[in-house]
Amino acid sequence: MHITRTVYTAALLCLLPAQFAAAQIYTWKGKNGSTSYSDVPHNLKISNASTINVRTRTVTPPPAAQTAESAGEGSLADQQKQLNDAVSRENKKIEEQNKKIEEQNRLQKEDNCKTARLNRQFAETARVANRDEFIKRYDADIGKFCN
Known part of the structure; x- marks a missing residue:
C-alpha cells in the first residue's frame, strides 16, 4: 500500500504549480520503510533528509552529520x-x-x-x-x- 502512496506522492510533486517549484522539498525514509515528503526537514534537522529539486527532479543527499556539527549549525x-x-x-x-x-x-x-x-x-x-x-x-x- 505504501508503494501506491509513494507513487502518488511522486506524481503529485511533478504536478506542482510553478510557484511551489522553487520551494525546497525534503524526503526521508521512515522506520517502516515508507518514503515521506515535506517542506520541513525530518525532526527539523537538515542532516536527516534529502532535498528534492522539483524542476530538475534531482535528489541531493543530506549533508554529512560531521560537517553540520563542525560548522556549528545543528538543527x-x-x-x-x-x-x-x-x-x-x-x-x-x-x-x-x-x-x-x-x-x-x-x-x-x-x-x-x-x-x-x-x-x-x-x-x-x-x-x-x-x-x-x-x-x-x-x-x-x-x-x-x-x-
Whole structure:
C-alpha cells in the first residue's frame, strides 16, 4: 500500500504549480520503510533528509552529520533557540536602559517642579509690572511638572 502512496506522492510533486517549484522539498525514509515528503526537514534537522529539486527532479543527499556539527549549525530548532536567546538578552538590555531613562526623567521632573515652585515664590514677591503674567506662567509650570 505504501508503494501506491509513494507513487502518488511522486506524481503529485511533478504536478506542482510553478510557484511551489522553487520551494525546497525534503524526503526521508521512515522506520517502516515508507518514503515521506515535506517542506520541513525530518525532526527539523537538515542532516536527516534529502532535498528534492522539483524542476530538475534531482535528489541531493543530506549533508554529512560531521560537517553540520563542525560548522556549528545543528538543527533548525537549536538555531531558533539560539536566536530566541539572543533576542531575549537584547530585550533585557533594552529594558534596563529604559528603566534608567525613566529614572532620569523622573529625577529631572522633580528638579523642574522644585524650580517652578521657587520661581512662583519669587514672582509673588517681585515688584515688576508684569508680575501677574509671571505668576500664571509659573503656575502652569507647576501644573506641568508637579502633577
